[in-house]
Amino acid sequence: MATTSWVPVPAGSPFTVHNLPYGVFSLPDEDPRVGVAIGNHVLDLAPLAASEYADFAGVFTAPTLNPFMALGARAWHAVRHWVTERLTDEAFRSLVEPELVPADQVRLHLPFEVADYVDFYASEHHATRLGRLLRPNEPPLTPNWHHLPIGYHGRAGTVAVSGTPVTRPCGQHLAPGETSPSFGPSTRLDLEAEVGFVVGTPTVAGQRVSVDEVREYVFGVVLVNDWSARDLQAWEARPLGPFLGKSFRTSVSPWVVPLAALDAATVAPPAQDPAPLPHLRGTNDFGLDLDLEVSINDQVVARPRYADMYWTPAQMLAHLTSNGATLRTGDLLASGTVSGPGEGEYGCLMEASAGGTRPLTLADGSTRTFLRDDDVVTIRATAPAPGGGRLGLGEVTGQVRPATP
């Protein structure tokens, strides 16, 4: 098939014909349904499928991607092939063009119903720096860290689509020098730049997904901002882990980029020492060469690289199912904060401000240790596209609102 589309794709658009991410959109007074982003347009899949690919018409009228994702990898590939053909072959133009909606006319919704949300901790750079800040009298990494991708369950019900405001949470925290906690608005509100993997194919109880099977189960990729209240988290998290410091809001990008669109972005998995146990090894494992960009009020504060992650997406999936736990369509596996080794590659402010001790200076001259009310945080990412150039994962953005009294 051709590698250019008859749909105009502006230079720098994340949504080239090599990308074709899926989302859920609506027009005023119409029901949400499934679309594909191409340049500055959204392809309305339901009517197109109704006219020439009726097997799929039903799943595209749904208000989430879940019914489509549940069909499995064979269906995903068939639809991707069909969409690509229609957007690259001029012969389909008269058929398809009426179903292209200008992107600025649509409202984008949470693209999938989140089943379970698991947040991992897969960056060694992030985990090491956080360990030093949170447990200064102990080795920064716990003894388990290099043996398994540590993760925990987050709150699925507060995952929201990009653009949803983020109200500063209240909660208990222990003020410095105090022995009793107080309750009030978080004073250490942070962002966490992450990459999320969305499960399409469910499993049955007891089924372990191997490292080499990830493409059969993971439908696609989103950007994640796992907003974090560091003061709440520090007080609550022992011994059972983070809870209210994370559960108030998690934001995801509206466009789910198919794993197949990232073929040119796969890289060798990182060297791992010690070698993981056999159930966390495969012959086709891969990392992803995604370049993230984190900005506050349109000023870039970090450029972490996903290629620096220690644990791979396939290893996270294999670990999650190694005890026989089932996957459901809509499970979200987030990577944990993406951070690199150097300054300017820190995917959260806790690292960038050294635990709030060393303020960042933004381009406008203002400083931040943690987020202020009204701050707009945006995370973007790009990846190599087939044949050169780059495609994008779009963005996840959100504005901080003052705490509710």
Place this chain on the structure above:
Amino acid sequence: MATTSWVPVPAGSPFTVHNLPYGVFSLPDEDPRVGVAIGNHVLDLAPLAASEYADFAGVFTAPTLNPFMALGARAWHAVRHWVTERLTDEAFRSLVEPELVPADQVRLHLPFEVADYVDFYASEHHATRLGRLLRPNEPPLTPNWHHLPIGYHGRAGTVAVSGTPVTRPCGQHLAPGETSPSFGPSTRLDLEAEVGFVVGTPTVAGQRVSVDEVREYVFGVVLVNDWSARDLQAWEARPLGPFLGKSFRTSVSPWVVPLAALDAATVAPPAQDPAPLPHLRGTNDFGLDLDLEVSINDQVVARPRYADMYWTPAQMLAHLTSNGATLRTGDLLASGTVSGPGEGEYGCLMEASAGGTRPLTLADGSTRTFLRDDDVVTIRATAPAPGGGRLGLGEVTGQVRPATP
């Protein structure tokens, strides 16, 4: 209304006319739908509502309680009044009797679709003993324990109805004396006897539910067995909390007992020192006088009392929403292991066997530190009923199956 039913209720049945729990049942070749347990029968609500309470006919044909629970406390009370009247007034007998199905003919399903599952740690006795076993060189309770009901998110997708087998999970654990982990079947599989609170009424983002509002949001109560692999948990849980040691299976009882059925079981909340912060206090808070019974292969191994819990259900709910996190219909808040102060009141084997060092002897002469393959674990509970006598929460049961190779 009368306090006895024209439906025969055998002596000792948990399902008296004061109880009237809701569940989801099916008959062979029929769709699952909502029923109420009374004695040895299930009242088929959908046809009865269709003939005389049409407002509710739709929600009772659903395969989960969620649509009914989402209607809110006013609807729950109206339906409870309606059902009670029909089962106590002989005048309704000819109308209602055709809709009574013998309980031994039905299959019971997971009664609600679990939205988010949060597991608390509300027993001071349990938390203290676990702390001593897991962190012998530190104070048993972390500094936050008396200030907030510690909790974490579990895996909603592996919550299953009573009777579902529990396959022994595999996972990484660190053998004594080793520094590198190995992978294999858990050798320390445990039960945890808990009580779960099922949310009916959803909230909007930012809304905090106060301690005194719990009856507006909590629909009812189930029994929970939070199966735990202690060896997996010990290795994985630092620093982000339990994950695969818990996520393979959580079992719940099939009948959701309305909070209104437990009016006679409410007791003064426990004394709390220090006094909780204001957002965790109310003027109508209450504990619950539930007597639990844990058995292995029909041999009672523990009788913990829920009245011994430190944190109340209302405080768990207020804490969970104190950061503005939303509730969804179907959220499950489990109490954490219910344990009392004395021997014979330990709600898990980790406590009862002192971390596996002191085997229990069952009535049949066999011994246990942790669970063996084929063991059947059953948790039951009863509560005071209005006017004397007791009602029951039914039971949650499950059999351990050998690990999958």
